[in-house]
Amino acid sequence: MLIYIVAFKLIISLVLAVFNFRVNKNTIYLTGFLVTIALSGLLHYFAFMGDNASLMAVFNYHITPTYYLFGPFLFFYVRGTLTDRNKLSRRDYFHFIPAVISFLSIVPFYFKNWDYKLIVARKIIDNPEVLKVWNEGVLYPSYFNVIGRPMFFMIYLIATIALFLRYNRSLAKYGPVSAQKTLIKRWLVWLISLSTLACASYFAGAIMFIFSDVVNKELVNSSPLGYLTGVFFLTIPLLILAFPPILYGIPIHKKGKRKNFEHKVDASDVYSFVGKSDDPFQQDAKYILDNIHEEKWYLDPEFNVDFLALKLDIPKHHIYYCFNYIIKSKFTKLRAQLRISHAKKLLEEKKSQNLSQDDMESIALTSGFGTLYRFISAFQEEEGTTPMEYVKKL
Structure with a gap:
């Protein structure tokens, strides 16, 4: 059953990346978060539930660096959603140092022959306790990853929660609370809460695994903590299906931007699409329609959202937000x-x-x-x- 759950996560993650990256590049971090968790789930399945040494050999140790990307990806996604910004600064690349160190530590294992990797995989499948002592790391013992993975994730979760609480108090200064802001904040509360519960249960399970005298497959598979961890992580991609508008992010309306523009044309036929709204982006919606009507860009066969974003210097997900929630009409329509x-x-x-x-x-x-x-x-x-x-x- 777990293998199908993990496959579902991967499919959701890839669909999210392929179909929404152009709309809002911030979704790449959510996709990275889901993919790295799914890869970890696959390794757990092959080590504790499966009996395929070849697949275990493929995933064993090779994906270790991804363990240290859970936290950064989640942190970047939440920060980007709250601040309406998806670009990484130079300082942000320091967050990848643990993953780089992990990769450098395991590099020699990548070049070992396939037969050796099969032997190691079979040892782990037959006796999971091998993970406590077997070392393939150069810079640090590779079995540290068993507890290091959830520990680093928990550190980032604490930072993410602090970030959310700080921005939640300051969001009001950008304008009145809109339905989109309320929806996004509700989504982030669910995402952070489920991730925290999953990490806490997984951290507890890792500690039990390290300090238990005897560990076998039956004990691991029957552990309530294991079930809880799986349920929590599975619920995250399901939440995306329940909150599809999250892909637009929270449009942050910066005071003074296009504040005093005047309508230059009578665009009553176009403005009939604009619904009544107190949303701070009502003004931007009218600005978009003003330019479409005056410049007649729609007569250009190449006219699309990318064209509009470039001409008006407005992020694409802001434009999608204006069309879907204020103009209440699809751009193509x-x-x-x-x-x-x-x-x-x-x-x-x-x-x-x-x-x-x-x-x-x-x-x-x-x-x-x-x-x-x-x-x-x-x-x-x-x-x-x-x-x-x-x-x-x-």
């Missing part, structure tokens, strides 16, 4: 409607002519659609009829 609105004006101007396929293709390209097929498809989806049928009804 609004873009298609604006393009079709422009195309309808061109069609009305040429209603007295016999439009050829070349004419239609010219209108499609002029309106921002890359191809005639996309134009016809989007027009039919929005208007319930084809462009040619629309012209006949005029």
Whole structure:
């Protein structure tokens, strides 16, 4: 059962990274946190539950450096979510020193022959107590990792909790509490709480493992602490399914930014998408719509969220937040409607002519659609009829 749980974690982690990295790069740290925990779970399974020496040989000692990334990844993710910042400073790279030391200590093992690694793997599978004494480390005893992993994780959890409490008190200065902020804080409370419980139970289990006189597979597998640790860590990726908006982060509205801009055009047709909201990003939503309407960027076939973020110097996850929670329309939906609105004006101007396929293709390209097929498809989806049928009804 554990192997399927770990596989589920890996799938969730990879999906999270692939589909959301472009939206909010901060999710890479959450993905790293989930992946490193999943790798640790695989090693635990092959050592205490499985009987496959080859797979145990693949994971045994090789992934030791990842043990020291649990804490940094979680810390970076929580900090980035709270501060709306995902870049690492030079000082942040010091957090990777324990993982680097662990890697350097185990480097010789990477170059040992496969038969030797199989022998070590089989010894551990047959008798887990081997982990207490077997040493493959150069800089420090490799069995220190049994207790060092949860110990370092706990240190980072304490730092993460302190960070959360500090920022939780100061977030109010960025504007009124929004639904997104409330949701994110609730998610972080769950994430930090479950991680703390999992780490505490795992730390206790590691101490029992080190100081118990006799340790065997049956004892480890029947341990309540083991079950609790697995449940806590499994719940974290499940929470992502329950809190999908967490991927946008907490948009931090910096006072004074675009504070006094004026609307330069009458954009009533565009602003009909904006819902009533007291969200501090209401102003940014209008700023985005102002520029889309005035510059007519939607007529460019390359117009997308990346284009918009570059032109306006606004983080992409801020733009997604504005569309999903304030404008209350998908970016692609609004873009298609604006393009079709422009195309309808061109069609009305040429209603007295016999439009050829070349004419239609010219209108499609002029309106921002890359191809005639996309134009016809989007027009039919929005208007319930084809462009040619629309012209006949005029």
